[in-house]
Amino acid sequence: MRMILEFEDVRYTYPGGGSEALCGLTIQIPEGKKCVLLGHNGCGKSTLFLHGNGIYRPDTGRVRWRGQALSYKRRDLLELRRQVGIVFQDPEQQVVASTVLEDISYGMCNLGVPEDEMKERIEAVLERFSLREFAERPIHQLSLGQKKRVALAGVMVLAPALLLLDEPTAYLDRLHTERLLAELDEIHRAGTTVLMATHDLDVAYAWADWIFVMNKGQLVCAGTPDEVFRDRDRLMSWQLGQPQLYEVWQEVAPLIQDEQSMAPRTVAQMIERIRKIGKKI
Numbered sequence: 001m002r003m004i005l006e007f008e009d010v011r012y013t014y015p016g017g018g019s020e021a022l023c024g025l026t027i028q029i030p031e032g033k034k035c036v037l038l039g040h041n042g043c044g045k046s047t048l049f050l051h052g053n054g055i056y057r058p059d060t061g062r063v064r065w066r067g068q069a070l071s072y073k074r075r076d077l078l079e080l081r082r083q084v085g086i087v088f089q090d091p092e093q094q095v096v097a098s099t100v101l102e103d104i105s106y107g108m109c110n111l112g113v114p115e116d117e118m119k120e121r122i123e124a125v126l127e128r129f130s131l132r133e134f135a136e137r138p139i140h141q142l143s144l145g146q147k148k149r150v151a152l153a154g155v156m157v158l159a160p161a162l163l164l165l166d167e168p169t170a171y172l173d174r175l176h177t178e179r180l181l182a183e184l185d186e187i188h189r190a191g192t193t194v195l196m197a198t199h200d201l202d203v204a205y206a207w208a209d210w211i212f213v214m215n216k217g218q219l220v221c222a223g224t225p226d227e228v229f230r231d232r233d234r235l236m237s238w239q240l241g242q243p244q245l246y247e248v249w250q251e252v253a254p255l256i257q258d259e260q261s262m263a264p265r266t267v268a269q270m271i272e273r274i275r276k277i278g279k280k281i
């Protein structure tokens, strides 16, 4: 597995912030995966992201992009930020211009993308994120969910190699959560590595193919969803639990004598497995 972004023993304390936010964080983000980052409030997820595109610089330790230690020179940082896109938890932090169109153009203007190419990319992104009808709309007239889409579109228009998303499903209803996950699948299929921080264990379980768990500024676990969610006591010690579907399956599998090692990841998959076994009985 090739690593796209790596942290090696990174320590970071916010100026005047008291205790360390990252306490020797070592993590390797594999290229081409759909990754999820779990961890309780304040364990350092956002701080990791802000180191990932060089907004913050470690006090000690190293961050590597595609095997190379980050350079913090202005020009190198601009290039890094084109490749590592961050979608913040709160779109108000991110969506800065007065209309959707202006906002989506903003990053490309900063990078000096030629006008023709800019137009092409904007068209593609408006289409892809179903934002055409909002293009001329003042941002303040949009709902929170719509602002989140604009923030994602504004990052994706730069075609990053790695997309870091901070709690993208927070405050979204079920339909919009499913729609977002489908869009992230699409983004991933088109070649972008995705790392999503979330508190929603069910979303993590249904969507991720690789999961990281952070606790108190360090990485404490990494693996497939099945590996990570197996040990309930360990998860509880990090103030996490198990996804609902996984918990239900632990009870159901012995009853229907399903011995496959992989648990189902969605309700639809679980129903299919139960039906199959039912037919045999």
Ligand SMILES: Nc1ncnc2c1ncn2[C@@H]1O[C@H](COP(=O)(O)OP(=O)(O)OP(=O)(O)O)[C@@H](O)[C@H]1O
Pocket (backbone or CB within 6 Å): 014, 015, 016, 017, 020, 021, 039, 040, 041, 042, 043, 044, 045, 046, 047, 048
């Ligand atoms: N600007 C700041 N100044 C001082 N301390 C900060 C600042 N931002 C975050 N911290 C502290 O750094 C630690 C890590 O915070 P961070 O926001 O990275 O956690 P998180 O895992 O993203 O949390 P959440 O799940 O609540 O979003 C926390 O103790 C937090 O209080």
